[in-house]
Amino acid sequence: MVYRKYEPSFKYAVVRAALEGRSLDDINVMHGSSVSPDSLNRWSNLYEQTRSVVCDPATYFTKGRPLLLNDEERAFIVDLVTKKPTIYMSEIKDSLAANLNIHISLATIWNELHH
Incomplete structure (x- = not known):
């Protein structure tokens, strides 16, 4: 077609x-x-x-899987990495849990950092 x-x-x-x-x-x-x-x-x-x-x-209906993180949460991650470029993903994960009560996998964090 x-x-x-x-x-x-x-x-x-x-x-x-x-x-x-x-x-x-x-x-x-x-x-x-x-x-x-x-x-x-x-x-x-x-x-x-x-x-x-x-x-x-x-x-249009949104296609695909909904995003796991919103703009505020992404900004939080960017801020962490900006302040400490050598931060480990596990530290990002712990900071998200402690500060924003968000529990996501390391793979999700990796995907966000490389998106």
Whole structure:
């Protein structure tokens, strides 16, 4: 399957034509395009739900595993490493537990330091 990027104005024109009762073949001839039935269905469904033919990234669901540390906790780790560049990860782990009541693995700390 080949994905093509279409401008929002083009998507809107295609959906509007479909809502006016034109067939996909007629729409493709009219616009000199080759929009697939799947694309038209996707755009039409999105238009029916949101009155827009493009998705708003602000409404996307977060994908993947949630982050284990928030910005404050990351800043705490950065501060520890900045103050003592030779700090051991076990010391970071102990400081997180003592100061922020956070209990994470050494692997998580390593991942945060190398992210």
